[in-house]
Amino acid sequence: MSATGSVAHPDERPWLGAFLRVLAGLLFAALSVCVKGLSGSIPLGEIVFFRSLFALIPLAVFLWVRSELPSGLATRRPLGHLLRSALGAAAMFTSFAAIARLPLAEATLLGYLAPIFTAIAGVFILSERMTTRRASAVIIGFSGILVLFWPELNGGQISSDRLLGYLLGLLTGVLTALALITVRRLNRTESAGSIAFYFILTSMICGLATMPLGWVMPDLTGIVMLVMAGIFGGLAHIASTLAFRNAEASFLAPFDYLAIIWPLLADLLLFDQPISSAFIVALPLVLVGGAIPVMGRKKP
Numbered sequence: 127m128s129a130t131g132s133v134a135h136p137d138e139r140p141w142l143g144a145f146l147r148v149l150a151g152l153l154f155a156a157l158s159v160c161v162k163g164l165s166g167s168i169p170l171g172e173i174v175f176f177r178s179l180f181a182l183i184p185l186a187v188f189l190w191v192r193s194e195l196p197s198g199l200a201t202r203r204p205l206g207h208l209l210r211s212a213l214g215a216a217a218m219f220t221s222f223a224a225i226a227r228l229p230l231a232e233a234t235l236l237g238y239l240a241p242i243f244t245a246i247a248g249v250f251i252l253s254e255r256m257t258t259r260r261a262s263a264v265i266i267g268f269s270g271i272l273v274l275f276w277p278e279l280n281g282g283q284i285s286s287d288r289l290l291g292y293l294l295g296l297l298t299g300v301l302t303a304l305a306l307i308t309v310r311r312l313n314r315t316e317s318a319g320s321i322a323f324y325f326i327l328t329s330m331i332c333g334l335a336t337m338p339l340g341w342v343m344p345d346l347t348g349i350v351m352l353v354m355a356g357i358f359g360g361l362a363h364i365a366s367t368l369a370f371r372n373a374e375a376s377f378l379a380p381f382d383y384l385a386i387i388w389p390l391l392a393d394l395l396l397f398d399q400p401i402s403s404a405f406i407v408a409l410p411l412v413l414v415g416g417a418i419p420v421m422g423r424k425k426p
Contacts, residue, residue: 143373144381146365151385153362158230159392160355165226168344171336173352174218178329180356181363185326188364189319198319203312210308210321211328217301218329220294227291229399230389232274235409236295238383238416242267243303245419251307259418267415271296274408318367326360379420383413 157177164173189195201207225233242263248254275292278284312321344352369378386409393399 140373140377143369143371143378146369146372147378147381148384150362150365150369151382152388153358153365155230155234155385155388155392157355157358157362158225158234158389159396160351160358161222161225162230162397164344164348164351164355165222167342168348168352169336169339169341170219170222170226171333171339172341173222173333173355174215174336175330175333176352177218177355177359178326178333180353181326181360182323182356184357184360184364185319185322189323192319194317194319198317199323201320201324202315206308206312207316207321207324208328210305210312211325213301213305213308214325215329215332217298217305219332220298220301224291224294224298227287228295229393229405230397231386231393231399231401232405233291233295234386234389235274235405235412236271236292236299237302238386238412239267239271239296239299240302240306241416241419243299244306247303247307263415263418265415266418267412270408270411270413270415273411274404277404322363322367379417382420383417386413 161173161177186195189198192198221233221237224236227233228236245260245263249256249260271292275284275289278288309321390401393401
């Protein structure tokens with residue numbers, strides 16, 4: 127799952143924004159399916175590199191159509207881009223590692239904690255107030271996560287690999303929240319295209335740096351999935367950006383949470399992964415906890 131700090135324009139078209147947000151969720155799910163399919167045979171850093179490399183194709187086309195290439199890549203805040211891109215790249219690594227270890231639906235559900243972590247970070251980093259609404263979001267959201275893995279922890283049946291997947295998923299939420307806060311600041315002076323481009327470039331460099339750890343030559347199926355992961359990721363980012371330009375985050379939130387349907391279907395139909403009763407109970411708690419900060423966000 128991904129989010130953006132973009133602010134809706136005055137000439138917003140909310141239902142177009144809703145359609146684009148649903149489309150973004152489907153594309154992110156397709157990306158996750160590719161990552162999970164590759165994770166057993168392709169090293170993590172190699173997946174990150176090629177996912178980022180091929181994401182440049184739809185991004186370049188998008189910027190060219192908008193006549194923002196190369197002018198849209200200009201920046202006045204290179205250090206801000208470096209911080210945001212480093213956080214985003216780290217989140218990509220932890221997210222892909224969690225997807226490799228958990229059912230797709232569970233890994234995706236953990237991503238819905240990002241708004242909660244963003245609310246917490248706002249208190250400690252931006253000196254915002256810890257309101258009753260924010261406290262409720264934290265309690266409800268983390269109650270859902272406790273419900274999700276407590277049966278296995280309590281019974282001593284959880285594997286170390288699965289536990290690591292949960293921890294990586296939570297870390298992804300923290301890193302995503304910190305990245306979103308930096309995006310909010312960058313949006314004041316920087317274009318959406320430049321924010322996306324420097325994030326992709328940094329992710330490519332970080333992925334390439336793992337080559338000495340061992341890369342492999344993928345087969346034809348692996349190559350196709352690497353290409354599609356990048357294309358899906360690039361298109362998902364564009365759809366998400368355009369969605370927030372056409373509608374407010376509070377309006378889009380319910381459509382955003384529909385995205386959990388796609389990884390659920392992928393687990394059932396593609397990976398033969400049953401849905402646990404703990405997940406069914408945890409799902410509404412995490413979604414409500416993640417929705418509270420977004421629904422309470424005031425229009426600028």
